[in-house]
Amino acid sequence: MKRIITVTVINQSGVLNRVTGLLMKRQFNIESITVGHTENPEISKMTFVVNVEDEQKLEQLLKQLQKQVDVLKVNDITEKQIVVRELALLKVVSPPAVRAEINSIIEPFRASIIDTGKNVVTFQVTGSPEKIDAFIDLLKPYGIKELTRTGVTAFVRETQKVNAPQLSILK
């Protein structure tokens, strides 16, 4: 199962290494990871998307992360009300003949064109990973020359449904 986990850490050199090293050592698969500092420059937040086999493995993962000296807080936010955002950049083959067509496709995604060449256009799109997947799928037939995604970052929403399901260990 895919989980979104946020890890708040003291912003020290080596801490990213320690956290990702730990995941590797315990055989967890990181699908994506984003890191940046928070409103406090001494504190960083990492957002992981991880694939875990079952609840027991998940519990292990959270506990092992929590155990690290530089880790302040670990949260599995998968089942909370959250906003999840990712950014993708795509270079798409776009000769003038099809450019208008492509533009109409990207409209609903509120993607923006950030660079244009003779036959290639670079798009930037932000949103949930699913939205980005859909966007990529739509543009594939035109020929994607290059693609890069940032991985997700996420926030827990201010208001939570009262009985949002939670893992027992997080209670």
Next chain:
Amino acid sequence: MKLTVEEAEQVYEEPITTKAPRQLNGADVFIETLKKHQVEVIFGYPGGAVLPIYDALYKNPIKHILARHEQGAIHAAEGYARVSGKVGVVIATSGPGATNLVTGIADAMMDSIPLVVFTGQVATTVIGTDAFQEADIIGITQPITKHNYQVKDVADFPRIINEAFHIASTGRPGPVVVDIPKNMATSLFVTPEENSQEVNLPGYQPTTKPNFLQIQKAAQAISTAKQPLILAGAGVLFAKATNELAVFAEKYQIPITNTLLGLGGIEGNHPLFLGMAGMHGTYTANMAIQTCDLLINVGARFDDRLTGNLNYFAPNAKVVHIDIDPAEIGKNVPTEIPIVADAKEALEALLAQGSPNGNTAAWLESLNISKEQYPFHYQASEERGLLPQQVLELVHEYTNGDAVVTTDVGQHQMWTAQYYKFTQPHNWVTSGGLGTMGFGFPAAIGAQLAKPNAKVVSIVGDAGFQMTLQELSLLQELRIPVKVIILNNQALGMVRQWQETFHGERFSQSLIPVQPDFVKLAEAYDIKGYKIETFEDAKVLLKEALESDEPVLIDCRVVQKESVYPMVAPGKGLHEMIGVKPE
């Protein structure tokens, strides 16, 4: 900034200037801070990157044991830490000095031994340039340390050292590495010295007090259990909770088994003690695990050598697990009642709850019968020659179970665990989790330094001893009266046993064709050596050797074709032990 080679060398070899009036540099503050932590002995080995530190040590001495290999130094520090309950302190130089420590660091991590390990490093100005004797020891030790640091500002020395000692010795103990670039040791220390040893680690707050609700749940489970069992691990020893453990077991009349590392947590001859459990544990202890209705794990981590195949482990038991490390709870065995706490505090809290239920008499009775029916057994005869078990029974007899005993790894280790019945806690030093050959002998040196008046016996195999025997120099130099007993089966005995049992007797690289004359070797180090070949000789010579106040080495020529039984074969459940009864 790019340095020329000359410039880099100059930074690296920068001489220390002692100006008058003398100002403190990083190395001086380093030694001062160790003194504040009451470090009484350092195990180490100098080299280029730590020259400033050794210079500061020269001017402001702390007892330093110059091992003959860094691995010897760190295993000695582990032995010292285990027996003294204090933090073991190690210093090595950068590069090869630091990498020689890796095995010991990993060993300490697996067995939760509190160590603070200082490694030299090339100057910060050249880190990352593949400078002479540079190794990324922070990267290398990251997965095998509880935490590690590199000093990047000389002003951080006191804080980092304080934190390192705090992290190593609290919660679940473990090794902390502090990497010291040479120019940090030589830089002037300008920050006004603060006296405080307080640490501020918001991300590190081990829970020691048990949750009251969980204690009540456990007490409730104890009050209804008919066949409860305590599995006591090394956590009991780290928490210094051996008294509480005995009182708890006696009050509720619950039998106890130990993990390998938990031995000594309860007296070896205690009527409630079933012996060690696990791969080479007693049949009674393993069957008790398989049939108990309540399993109370106090400070053990359900290691695979203890549990056997998890699918068959303790099938009828409700599990209570007391551990200071929450990540150990539920890791291998589903746990109904998790108690994150220091073992002593948890046992005290449990003792304050409820009264004995009087339900366990029949259970204890059946276990006592089992103990009588299934003792450890061996077949001795004059033709077969001297058996390792016979030697160990004599060692136990001649030391009354009061000795500090260290072992290496292999058959002799398992036999020692089986046959030596400890009367005291903190007298047992062995490498459990990592199973490190070469551990036992240097660990005995550290143990003897921790307890100068104790009888320290190091039981080693002929193969493992040869991995760190250079430390015989320390016995010679310091007249440390360790008794080295080699159970010499001229084989990698444990490997030989597995090849006999699981690989069709194809003894691939496990029989040692030639060996040194261990007695002569001892003599080369000015240590009295004995060679023992028969049980009759053993009775006389072992007694004499063990009574000596000097270091001695005893080469016991034991039967090669002898295997450790009973045994839970790999992949099997604890109830499937083989070799339970003599054939």
